[in-house]
Amino acid sequence: GQQVMQIPQYQHVQEGEDFTTYCNSSTTLSNIQWYKQRPGGHPVFLIQLVKSGEVKKQKRLTFQFGEAKKNSSLHITATQTTDVGTYFCADEKTSYDKVIFGPGTSLSVIP
Amino acid sequence: DTGVSQDPRHKITKRGQNVTFRCDPISEHNRLYWYRQTLGQGPEFLTYFQNEAQLEKSRLLSDRFSAERPKGSFSTLEIQRTEQGDSAMYLCASRTGSGNTIYFGEGSWLTVV
Numbered sequence A: 001g002q003q004v005m006q007i008p009q010y011q012h013v014q015e016g017e018d019f020t021t022y023c024n025s026s027t028t029l030s031n032i033q034w035y036k037q038r039p040g041g042h043p044v045f046l047i048q049l050v051k052s053g054e055v056k057k058q059k060r061l062t063f064q065f066g067e068a069k070k071n072s073s074l075h076i077t078a079t080q081t082t083d084v085g086t087y088f089c090a091d092e093k094t095s096y097d098k099v100i101f102g103p104g105t106s107l108s109v110i111p
Numbered sequence B: 001d002t003g004v005s006q007d008p009r010h011k012i013t014k015r016g017q018n019v020t021f022r023c024d025p026i027s028e029h030n031r032l033y034w035y036r037q038t039l040g041q042g043p044e045f046l047t048y049f050q051n052e053a054q055l056e057k058s059r060l061l062s063d064r065f066s067a068e069r070p071k072g073s074f075s076t077l078e079i080q081r082t083e084q085g086d087s088a089m090y091l092c093a094s095r096t097g098s099g100n101t102i103y104f105g106e107g108s109w110l111t112v113v
Helices: none
Strands: A004-007 A010-014 A019-025 A031-037 A044-049 A056-058 A061-065 A071-076 A085-092 A097-103 A106-109 B005-007 B010-013 B019-024 B031-037 B042-052 B053-057 B065-068 B075-079 B087-096 B108-112
Touching: A004 A085, A010 A019, A019 A085, A019 A106, A031 A071, A044 A056, A044 A061, A071 A085, A097 B042, B005 B087, B010 B019, B019 B087, B019 B108, B031 B075, B042 B065, B053 B065, B075 B087
Parallel strands: A010 A106, B010 B108
Antiparallel strands: A004 A019, A019 A071, A031 A044, A031 A085, A056 A061, A061 A071, A085 A097, A085 A106, B005 B019, B019 B075, B031 B042, B031 B087, B042 B053, B065 B075, B087 B108
16 A cells, blocks of 8 residues: 655754655655654644645745655754654545555754 | 543553543544554554544454444544554544644553553
């Protein structure tokens, strides 16, 4: 079946450094969603990307959807300790359908 | 609090026992999802409902798992004859029929001993 992969699995950064996580699929992605899960918490929806080549920004977070809709990325500028958590991409096969999660990238920020 | 509510938050059970989890979605959210998550992994899709209709059930889910949403509001997830491999966090989520945002509950932790 379709698998969503993410790299890296773990990332440790110094506070103030940038961070990027990549989401890849061997098949065309439909709608990409990004979630953040704090340690001990539950996934929190961040954003949805629908169009090929789409770029969206939320303050220090920049989300991109690849031109071929087979990859996506999340970039955080100047990380803060509040950014700590696991970031998941998820593929929504059709609108309002189930979403299939990737394995996530765990971000640690060293103050 | 008007978020997705799950109960119980923690459950320890002996192998072979049955357990049931309840999820109360956000009011008027007609889509309801169940996921399972183990440490270090992403949420794994189990099943989802539109109103009271169960639209899809994961092929990975054994017959020991059953979910219902009898009146299109709250949902229950039952696991029969629990096994140690069932130990995980069971997450419920909901959204409207036209909204992108999926709201997750805080999860129900299951430990099978």
